[in-house]
Amino acid sequence: MAHDLALICDGCSKPITDDAGYLWVDNREVSRTEHAFRKWEAEHTDAIDGSLSFTGGAIFDIPEKVRWQVHHATCDPAPDASSYDIPATKIRSWAELLEWTAHLMEKSWLTHTDWQDILRGVHTSDRRLVTVA
Ligand SMILES: [Zn+2]
Numbered sequence: 001m002a003h004d005l006a007l008i009c010d011g012c013s014k015p016i017t018d019d020a021g022y023l024w025v026d027n028r029e030v031s032r033t034e035h036a037f038r039k040w041e042a043e044h045t046d047a048i049d050g051s052l053s054f055t056g057g058a059i060f061d062i063p064e065k066v067r068w069q070v071h072h073a074t075c076d077p078a079p080d081a082s083s084y085d086i087p088a089t090k091i092r093s094w095a096e097l098l099e100w101t102a103h104l105m106e107k108s109w110l111t112h113t114d115w116q117d118i119l120r121g122v123h124t125s126d127r128r129l130v131t132v133a
Contacts, residue, residue: 003092003093005094005097005132006129008128009021009071009075010069011071011075011076012075013127015130018088019089020074021071021073021088023070023091023118023128024068024070025083025113026069026081027082028082030066030084030109031109033063033065033112040058065114067114068115068128070129086100097119
């Protein structure tokens with residue numbers, strides 16, 4: 001299969017060329033953020049008509065999205081963290097990226113992560129998932 005994409009390690013900034021690493025998100029961070037978001041939502045929901053209402057400033061209190069991280073197993077700062085992993089060997093083509101995206105879209109928690117930035121990053125300065133020439 002063609003290799004269109006490569007993961008770049010957050011730790012050593014080198015590409016992950018074989019099965020020595022992964023793209024991952026911390027499950028506990030995700031559930032913490034999900035919880036904080038529900039709380040924020042509840043605090044800003046109108047008790048009468050159930051609509052979301054908030055003033056400009058409150059938008060900054062929305063919990064920040066959990067960042068997907070990229071690491072070689074040997075560079076991983078939290079190897080024992082409970083995590084959702086995508087092995088580097090399984091996300092090397094556009095087709096695979098599309099498949100993962102479709103798969104992740106079925107997860108209720110995806111919205112609390114920065115997967116959009118991973119997708120956008122392929123063509124911007126985000127250096128987690130890059131195109132290979
Ligand atoms: Zn590394």
